[in-house]
Amino acid sequence: MPTMKVESIRKNLLSKIEAPAADLIAKEVRTKDKYMEILYISTISDEAIIHDKLLTPFFEMDNQQDFLTFLQSHPKSTPFKDEQKAVEDLLKGFVIIFYQNDIFTFDSKVNLAKDTSGTVVETTVQGPQSGFTENLHTNVGLIREKYPVPDLTIEQHSVGTLSKTDVMLLYDRRFADPDTVEEMRDFLKSVHIQMFQSGEQLLDSITKHNRSFFPTMLVTERPDRASVNLSTGKLIILVNGSPFAVIAPTVMKDFMSSMEDIYQTYWVGRFLQMLRYIGFNISVVLPGLYVATTAYNPEVFRVQLALSIAGSRTAVPYPAFIEVLIMLFMMELLTEASIRLPKAIGPTATTVGGLILGQAATEAGLVSNIMVIIVSFVAITNFVVPINTFSFTIRVLKYLIWALGTVFGLVGVVLGFLMINAYMVKLDSFGVPYLTLLQSKPKN
Amino acid sequence: MNRYFLYLVLINMFINAIIFVPSILIKYSFNGAVASVILSIPYGILMTYLYSKALTKFPEQGLPEILADSKHKLLSNLHMGFIQLAYFTAGLITLLGFLDILSRFVNPEEPRLFLLIIYLAAIFLVIGMPTERIMYFVEIILFFSVPFLGFIVFKAYTGEELSWDSILEVTTYTFEWPNLKAFAAATYVFSGYVNLIIFNRVIKGKLKIWNYLFVLFVGIFNLFTTFMIPIGYHGADGAKEYLFPWISTADSLRLVYSPIERVIFLFLMLYMGITLVSVSVHWHAALELLKGTFGKKATEKKKWLVIAAFIIISIFSVYQINTIRLNKITEYWMIVRLVVETIFVVSFYIWARRKTT
Known part of the structure; x- marks a missing residue:
């Protein structure tokens, strides 16, 4: 029987990690005359190691003393020093063994890197390149590995009336706002989807829920983004079978940030961020502005510029708004086509569409030269936004400004832009205003 | 940090710098406008001080919350109803004035209704x-x-065409007896503080002395810019020829190296946003006061009825009121506003003092 001291240490350790952590395993193992308790986190420990190197010898050795000697002399096991160290080891993937009057930590770290694949959607130049996998167990492990904090809470839920998909809700108990957590639990309960297979479905569901135009949850494939967001008090949702994690509450700032901002130097990061905001605004406003300035107020620009725009439009047989619409439509088709095509054919489509069609359309007098520049400008600035869901929103938004610019001219463009702003001010993501720039952590 | 208070004051100053105040002031520039402007500064600061002082007794409350437990239901409803009307018309004349500007300078062929x-x-x-x-x-x-407005004002002050002699010429009329209409117009510049009636809800903590100093200095600077810069550009007599002196002044400026050469378009594009928030602030106050009048009986349906009323009145007035009529109405509206505002602020101050002591 373990002594009181060992027992109290065991209780302390358990209370430090404390449920709800769905992946914490505390198990009593006993034979006729031996008794042992093991404590480990299943997602970051290799259970094969535990089985081969710990449990098998335990059951094969009859003598109590023999197993103690085994533990003492095993190169992977170290005697217990203090609770702090034990908790740290536990979060690194060690097993903690309570055997008779002794406590050992036993290295059973799993190598998660071999399961991960590289990032496909959110690529960066520097920094970690590994993405989530399709295995929920590994994904939780990846976050645990990057965020070894005892306060990380992991709750298990299941979503989907037919699929009963396992969903893990992760958050840091110290930073996450309890109201938001509660709201998220309710939301997960209220989701009515038959076959739940990917985090993006949540996104779809919440958009139907509050009819928002902008995404209020972020879907990411990067464990480093997930763990950085945990430290700012956000909630992470992992779905079994999907290599994407959902982050909420997310505001515009999160959609505009790339993990690269952290890995670059300060000023470079700031510069890149500013570039994205400028790109966002240009992409939304430019088509509408072109219509408003060519059709309504050419006198806005200085004479030379106004003349060169008008000059390049002389061959075009229809009004500016149709010209813009044709070109934007063509560009959308191109983008859409090159996404769906196999990787080998994709570049061909872009070359044929972008270069040849653009050139030919201008020479045939269907669109003006300046229009081609504007369309490519809009497309490129759109791609600057790092998160795809958000850049898709912008793709739609520019038609709103285009329509307002067509009907109301310059006033329509400015007010349309302001209306989008007002809408974003109105929107919130799980209680956080959408345009929050500085996220304040709730103080306990 | 009471930046929200400053925003309210600033929007009001910005919006009045272009629409009605300059034309009224310039109209009376030889008949006491200068004295009115000088007198309006202490008056504006005093009113700001009295009103915000009285409101510190009701932290983070708007007027509907303050009057919620009043015993004289009828009186408080009448009171709020009157103020609502003032707010609505304030927003309406700003909107009509700016639509007039837009249809003159930006979209002359588009119907105003659009x-x-x-x-x-x-x-x-x-x-x-x-x-x-x-x-x-x-x-x-x-x-x-x-930032852009600051740049435009900077360009205006440093422009070569600015004639300081014309400005000095007008200042020789300082000792003319002040004119009521000019005084009412000049004091309107300061009355952004009245929006605290609803927006006190979001103001945290007391107003510090530097808030008033800010109002004082920005107010002086704003009045000078509003009144004198058009005179400096168009001459003491020439400025009277324009319907919207400040817009025409912006049109006299030119950005030599920018793709947008004429400042007026930059200026009007910025003012589209400022007008939007100014009218929205006024009408939001009107709507919230109306909700306060209904009390617990305020429903979604009633809100939409009010909004429908707002729309119908706006459409009606856009058809009925042309520039000349609007300018005339505004001159008298300003005087009524001056009287009502003074009575309201002073009585509120006294009432608040009596209530708490």
């Missing part, structure tokens, strides 16, 4: 928001506009 429709759509998107969110929106608009 311009009104797009403005109303934007305004109703904004005024339905909670009070705090409106302040966020105001902050964003000011964040975008103020």
